[in-house]
Amino acid sequence: MEDPVRESLGVVFENNSISTALVDADTPLLGSIDEFRHPWGANGTVPSAQASARALASAAEVATGRALRSNLCPTVVGVMCERADVRELVPGSLSSSTFENIELVNGLDARIAYLRTVDALNGISPILAFWPDGGETVIAAIDPSAGVVDSAHRYATAELLTDSSTFAATLDLLVAERDPVPKMLVAMLVKEESRQLSAEAAESAGLGFLYLGERAQLAIGAALVAAGRGSEVRSAGGAAVQPVNRIRWAAAIVLPLLLMLTGLLIALSPDGSRAVSTDRPNVGAEPANPTSGPPSGAALPILTLPPCDPVVPVVPAAFRRSDPDVTPPQTVEPAEACDPMRVG
Template sequence: MRESLGIALDSSSISTALVDADTPLLGSIDEFRHPWGEGGSVPSAPSSARALASAADVAIERASRSHLHPTSVGVTCERADVRDLLPESFSSSAIGNVELVNSLDARLAYLRSVDALAGVSPILAFWPDGSETVIAAIDPIAGTIDSAHRYTSAELLSNSATFTATLDTIVAERDPVPKMLVAMGAPEQTRQMSAVAAERSGLGFTFLGERTQLAIGAALVAAARSTPTSAAPLAVGSGGAAGGAAGLIAGPRRWTPLMLISTLLVLGGLLIGMLFTLAPDNASTATTDPSITENTPSTTVDEHQPENESGDHRTESENADAPGLSGSEWGEIGGSANPPPLFSPPPPESFLPPCDPNFPAAPAGLRRSDPDIPPTSPSPTPDAEDCTPIRQG
């Protein structure tokens, strides 16, 4: 069991969630949601940062009462002024491993933990962000976002016809076609309208009403970053990079004696084979008797050897002793050399799909491209009229 704590600050609340990173499909072990900034009030950045640190201390104390001890903490904060104060706020607490998680990464991690979406890809997911609604084309299996756009919520969710027309426009531009529409943290009153729009567009529908979605996703991302594995590279600052490098270095040293013995055996076999190959067919056996040694000719002519230009026979020993010809070169003259290796051409350059153009105003008024897409997102082209990145959300 590997416990991880997630904390999320949005526009109206502070949420905490304790999850088991080894079994994320079971959901959260313990969660808590505290109202913050309701009624239109916006708390100051220092007070919000202190509130986040206090929420983490309370959640860890609650977990310790059940003999649970989180090994990592993930924090998601949508306010940039509060994020700058988080290192100082958490420095005074007993929490050691704190990871600042992007809200987009937290949503992707949460989607991968939903049992109803197992094996379903790609999908369309939408969630509210202030007075706007974000609709994103997501591949949960790969953990990537292909495109995302913002719409005015009052116009997009005014009726099911407008929402259906907007979904039809997005689906027509996607390849492969999305299989499901997922509502993430959407108001309950939009559930029926979203289900009708999805059915008319030929999509399945899933409503995720979990109020601590960002906290759960932040906990899963923090656990993935802080846990070293042999199959995946370690995250920077996780404290396990040195140990992984030591394992990579110690592995070859352990097999060095066996490799050396194998190499010597192979070389010995090759040497014996070359001696049998280069030895003359009718060469006499060496002896230590001086009388026989004196009567033995220095060279033995093979009757089967081809004649040279002057009609003389040339032995293999003479060929081997010829200056300027080594054993490998003599093998190349004999035609036994292997052809040079062929190099495969480099893969063709992959072209990123163009950035999604602005949708026409008929289905719903498209605000702009959103949000900060990972490097796998499409790059803008001159044809796109408005594709400027916006704030995170």
């Protein structure tokens, strides 16, 4: 028998906060059931790895306690932590408490999992998504429906976000090398002051624009990734996922069974009552009528000015690194020197 519900907890450790999100893995489109954000490392301080790992474990325990008070029981915990020294201590910190199923999740997987829950992206593939990463900005070509990253480039944020023209020229370059052509630019957790600039750049590059500002999106993604890995273990014949609290988990199993029996009795009653289907939604399935893509053709061209024009042409930002490695774009040939012909 399948589990009636699959609550999963996501925990994200960032430089100045620890975020948690509780989700039902069977209904990810509904968003989080509960979420919280704990300040950490305020005023520019960098707490030790041991203190950070203990704080992360405490945040997970607090989130689980709130879930248990609502008769919910997380079956797996997904942790995203970019600090390597803290990440090494996470399994030990959580295993010393009541947690038995812990999955370490990287940031890219968490973001892809979250994008698949965004209703506005249903049937829209591929897309260009960008997000800040320290002093850099990552722009990735992603197919949300398939959960695939085609390419990802890193740019110096100060250079990329100089103005909308530079950003638009960069998008033109990325769109030109993609087949099929991306349909939308998605901003993930970017600063509010960059929202208008990126929207203008998307319009200039012929892309739709979507701003995702939910603070718990990474925690939601980490929870969904962890839940998916737990399902793979069960389907492969491995050990079943162990609940965080066995007593509450037993109640979580018995109560839905009683509700199902009650529903069956109502359905069989002679008063003509109709039974309600409890089939799970087919999350992740391709839509029946996907939106049509833009007409085929080259991306919007970047105008090249005459050699003697005093106005400097707009050029895309030079990418610093690629994740994964891709062929670097062609360098822009320098304009020929202006040598006016002397007459007389």
